[in-house]
Amino acid sequence: MSDEQHTKDNGEQELHDALMREQDEPSNGSSPVPIFILFLFAALCFWGGVYLIQYGGHFHKEAYTFDYNPYAEVVVVQVSLFDRGAKIYNAQCSACHQATGLGIAGAFPPLAGSGWVTDHQESLARILINGLNGPIEVAGKQYNGNMPAFGPNGLNLKPIEIAGVLTYIRQSWGNQASELTEASMIAYMDQYGSRGTPWTAQEVVLDLSPEPVSAAPAAEPVPADAPALETAPTEAAPTEAAAAH
Numbered sequence: 109m110s111d112e113q114h115t116k117d118n119g120e121q122e123l124h125d126a127l128m129r130e131q132d133e134p135s136n137g138s139s140p141v142p143i144f145i146l147f148l149f150a151a152l153c154f155w156g157g158v159y160l161i162q163y164g165g166h167f168h169k170e171a172y173t174f175d176y177n178p179y180a181e182v183v184v185v186q187v188s189l190f191d192r193g194a195k196i197y198n199a200q201c202s203a204c205h206q207a208t209g210l211g212i213a214g215a216f217p218p219l220a221g222s223g224w225v226t227d228h229q230e231s232l233a234r235i236l237i238n239g240l241n242g243p244i245e246v247a248g249k250q251y252n253g254n255m256p257a258f259g260p261n262g263l264n265l266k267p268i269e270i271a272g273v274l275t276y277i278r279q280s281w282g283n284q285a286s287e288l289t290e291a292s293m294i295a296y297m298d299q300y301g302s303r304g305t306p307w308t309a310q311e312v313v314l315d316l317s318p319e320p321v322s323a324a325p326a327a328e329p330v331p332a333d334a335p336a337l338e339t340a341p342t343e344a345a346p347t348e349a350a351a352a353h
């Protein structure tokens with residue numbers, strides 16, 4: 109072998125040695141996932157979580173509408189006493205007093221046009237909290253039935269629910285009386301909630317405290333040039349109220 113040939117062979121050998129060092133022979137079987145991939149994956153999951161919390165809109169269904177703004181201020185919809193009461197009326201009262209408020213002749217007295225509804229708040233609150241039975245005259249007709257209690261000893265509605273339903277019946281079907289606030293209802297509930305027996309028509313109008321000042325539409329004097337529709341509702345004065353019963 110010539111010298112020249114020898115150096116050439118050596119060169120090739122070195123080249124191959126280098127290649128062999130750098131690249132392993134491919135082999136069968138599995139090798140463990142490189143640790144940095146695991147870290148990368150964990151970091152991605154974390155980022156995904158943070159992203160969802162920030163922009164996911166708490167998975168609210170609105171979040172899928174195109175122009176949903178997750179940072180918009182939450183609007184708390186205020187349900188009026190009247191609207192709240194309308195729902196409760198339909199669920200709890202309309203079976204007997206009917207959706208029209210006209211009741212059923214001979215069995216369930218009307219609430220439309222009834223002085224028991226539009227006169228003193230306290231007697232009305234008493235009827236709802238403890239119920240009513242025995243003979244009663246409503247809008248000129250006699251009834252004698254049982255009105256269930258809706259207070260703690262009865263169907264247990266919350267003060268705001270009774271306030272709502274009473275506001276509703278005082279301002280529906282042509283009735284025009286003040287709303288009955290939650291605060292007044294809480295006070296009535298404290299006073300009468302523990303009573304276990306229903307009222308009678310005679311009893312329920314006794315010892316009434318003065319009407320609370322309320323947002324009665326009638327409270328403002330009606331200007332002379334006001335259109336006829338806006339004239340004061342006929343909320344009966346206490347003396348009239350007593351006469352109506």
Ligand code: HEC
Nearest residue numbers: 200201204217218222224240241242244251252253254255
């Ligand atoms: C099971 C049937 C029944 C249900 C339900 C009922 N009532 Fe009555 N309600 C009566 C009867 C019967 C009377 C008359 C009681 C009597 O004869 O002493 C009455 C009387 C009344 C009165 C006084 C009389 C009048 O007509 O103005 C009011 C006010 C009244 N109910 C309101 C309500 C409200 C509000 C609800 C729902 C929260 C309701 N009632 C649910 C049967 C019912």
